[in-house]
Amino acid sequence: MPNKITKKLKRFACLIAVTAFTASSAYADGVKVGFIGSLSSDAGLSALRGAQIAIDELNAAGGFNGEPIEYVKADTREDVTEGIKAYEYLAESEEVDFILSGSIDDVSLGWLPRMKEFRIPTLDTWTSYIGIIDMVIEDYEGMKTYFMNVASDEALATLYVDFGRDILAKKMGWDSVVILHEDTAFGGAINGLVSELLAPESGIEVLDTIVYDTATVDFSPIFNRAVDTGADFIYLISSVNSQVVSSQYTKLQVPKAMTGVNVAALGQEYWEDTGGEGGGISTLSPVPSVGFALDPASQEFVNTYTAKYGDSRPRFPHFNGFNAYWGIKQAFAAAKDAGGFDPDAWPQEMLKQDIKLEKDGEIWLRYGFWQPGEVEERTGRTYPHNIKFDITPPYDNGAPSMVVIQWYENGETAVIYPPKYATGEFAVPSWVK
Amino acid sequence: MTNPTKKYLLLWAIFIAVMLLLPEFVSKGTLRTIIFANFLAIFAISWDVLSGRTGYISFGHPFLIGIGAYTSAILSYRFDMPIELSIPLAVLTTTIGGTLFFLPALRLKGSYFALVTLAFMELMYQLVQVIRPDLTGGTRGMSGIETITRGAVNNYYLSFALMVTIAISMWLLMRTRFGSALSAIGMNEESVRGSGLSTTKLKLAAFMTSAFIAGLGGAFYVHYLGSIAPRALFDINFLFTIIVSALIGGAATIIGPMFGALFLTILLEALRPILPGVERYLIYGSIALIVYMFKPQGLVVLVLDTLDKLRSIISSRS
Amino acid sequence: MSDNAHLQLDHVVKHFGGLTATNDLSFDVKHGESLGLIGPNGAGKTTIFNLIMGEYRQDSGDILYQNQSITKLPTHARILKGVTRTYQVPRPFSEMSVLENIQIGLMPNQLREMIFQGPDRQKEEEIARNVGLSEQDFNRPPTELSIGDLRKLELARALATNPSLMLLDEVFAGLTLAEIAQIAELINKKRQEGMTFIIISHDLRSLEPLIDRAIAMSFGSIVAQGTFSEVISDQHVQKTYLGDS
């Protein structure tokens, strides 16, 4: 009864005060790096570990200004609200100087207003949403502490158009497609770009677009609807639970070729996760990727990684593991020049960072950034603070933005496009006539 | 005004004074944690007014909070309506809309009521995605929604003011004969009817009060977060946190849900450095389960009982 | 039927599945009259109370209160008209004190009054004293009361609704002789004040002095009615209720 309890309310008021005062105290010695991202996904863990290796190396070399670099992490659970809480935690409880993000697009969009508020230098290694680059263009002063260390969706789509023109249209002779995309910011953005570019540039007509929920477990009606459109192939855009859709594609033996973007297929664990039921699909992949030949410096990073983490998932870093590793190196190089992570001075220095990784005497990978106002020739627009990508062959201005990789039915992988990086051929599954 | 009331008002004043001075003593990170605790307390009080008192367990509170949050978010984000207008409209929509939806359910008893409200939450999850996704943002929701104020301290004061206003209003309301009648329904609904009271009317009033608070809390919550997505809102974990806050603190009181919300939020944040992931819910849930199984009256009673025991031990020794 | 009837049952039929609880039942009770209902277990006595209170709805037939049909009214509306009942097993609000229990009975069915008017403590105490509850029990929860005091509390909560017709279901069950005497005295006092009663009891000796008239039931039908001694000496009653012996 209320009465019984409220009688003793007096003592209780004191208790609440005590509880509230037992607060975590913040300390601000040395430099602190915060990681924000999903700690239960392979891609999130890749970024977490990539950054950890870079920080270990920096600390072994004396840390920053003689102080060891501290590394704290906060889980977003791939949930927008949790992401906001996690960012607040890093900014206010841990008072970090720099944040490395392994968040998906929607989560990044959730915490971005908080980043603008706290003005903490932040580097995204996974999110590729072009809308965020647009925000940097529109509100440079507010967004200038933000950097994106992965090629944006637009670069992704452009490369795909080239692949469509060269391989799908010219080589395979296909001229119609049905787009199957998940209902996320990523799915919507890629779909827009593919639909607007694929038709005019490669002569492939979009017959239908099917949107599905990321929690879908049974794809048979969706695949049937796709097959019913009579299109020559299916273009899939999937970043969440992608194993499900591709394993069902194989299980149901959908009689159409399927290519597109399948984020799960970017990792070595894909084969294990699908239980070998994921062959026959190809996907666009940021570099470096499965099936991608590595330059010696990146190979060394991979060796360290597999020695340290080789017995737990992901055993081999995903693309954003590389991005996080090189991104931390760049962020600290910039901080050295800027004298710390000042929100005004640091971005200036970060923009100057440009790591060129060579293999066999030519540029193989490049970690640099587009400057504000610098126009990319082919799309005719600017990409301030986005990783410097090159979407025009022969890619001697840097690395390709993306490659297309193929999973064969026997579980082997290869890069199939562009030709400079190719190690294999495009293939359709055996059950497709 | 009777003497005990004066005493309680004094206690409220002390509590408010302590909370108002809090930003002077704790870090901003702790304040952010307490902001979430404040919102959770609002939702838990809202749940408790209906379910804690009358014993009609609502599993559909995220549905009500969702109406409030989505209405205000859509009006301000899509139609550029000022927040001063969108929040009252959202509260009105929640109270009226929620009542229309739940009206048939209020005639059901016990588990059936719980089931139907659970179904409402699922329904809302589906509807938000399907109906007018151009307005609701579909599965991915909306972000970049206008916020009322910036910074931890400002938001702390705002959320605390809202929470404490709701808490005191509900405390005053529940001290009236209306509050007694609601508790009586929880003990024996037939005897309430047998005392010449329309239980349907009482339950409806309790429900509308509950929906009003849920709508108010939901609308302010969305303008604090600045983003909204159906998966985070119409989620079993969210529902669980609301209900457990009310129960772990002590149902059918006002201090219970407030304390429960603070306890759970602080526990969850305290676990973050040790277990950063969803694994926290394993510990969190286990504590909730154990407390609930062994002390269904809640932690407030548990703490007070322990203090009493300690006091008697000390006094018997000296 | 006379115009003087306080409550009147008119060809009331109630089935539960295949079981007939009341079979075309008609009787009335006059203003200020006290009526006893007797019969074996399962005769349908409590069902009649449930029907009068609107806790069940009859399948056919009509129930009139002061010559107006109350069949369509919900329970609480019937109570507002002045009918109230007690239960065979008392049903107090277990986590409220005795006075708070009475408070619920006293409460008006208006939200505005519930919220803006405080409880009438004096009235609560008056009713509690009236039914013979002692001062030290006023702030105790019902769980600490004896069965006799629980019955008194049940009566008090019923009386708090200000009834003019009371239905008492087995008020004497489980009580000591002293307690029975106390409650009987209370009933007689209320009778003198003009209250109408319908009383169900197995305790015929205690029942006899409290009623003007009796109705004996069996399998949902009236088998005999009249004064207590007429009913009790009826052959059917002897056979069905008291056994052949």
Added chain:
Amino acid sequence: MLQILIQGLLLSGLYALIAVGFTLIFSVGRVLNLAYGAYLVIGGYVYFYFAQSLGLPKPLVMAMAVVCGCLVGVLKYRLIVKPLKGNHVAVEISTLILAVVIQAGIVLLFKDSPKILHPIVSGVWRVGGATITFNILTAAVSSWLIFGGLYLFVRKTHTGRAMEAVSMDTKGAVISGIRPDRINLITWGYIWRLGCNCRGIFCELYPAFPGYVGCAVNHCGCGGYRGWYRFDLGYLAGGPYYWIHGNYFNLFDRR
């Protein structure tokens, strides 16, 4: 359209079986078992871990899922449901908490990425424009068999009839010499078995996925709500409902 019809027909048995599990508890014990969704998921993960990660033979793993299911069901009844007996609100809330705990436990052990489970029978069969995998066919046949078995169990065996009696009238059953307590225990154990069975079949179709606890709770909530208080073949209504629920919304264009 043909695909939806055929698959709906095949899967309705499976969905109905899941719904029956939920309603069985509800009708016998008068409690909502909100952790029921978690049962399905645990069945799936047992299958995943033992059959796929450790490579034990599938029939053995199915049996293991059933045994461990019964065990956990009985434990849960003894530790949670029975001590709270008579308080259905408390049982419902504690099962809700349990669902969250199980979900978190699964994430702790297996991470939250979905696990793709191997089909028991691979291959597909094309009818007109529709594709039917042999796996779905197997699942449909087994669920109908289990369903039939359940029906016979309830109608013909003493325990089954006792369960039915308790579901209709607890007091009446006590008078007839049935111990509702024991029947409840049997039912909870049985439900676990049923849940795990379902999941065993279900899992070949769909990936095991921790987030599924929540949605399965909701789904069962709705399914249970449809056909509550007597368990009978009438629950078949639950099947098509699930089907529409699961697929209609996906087919909706969300642009």
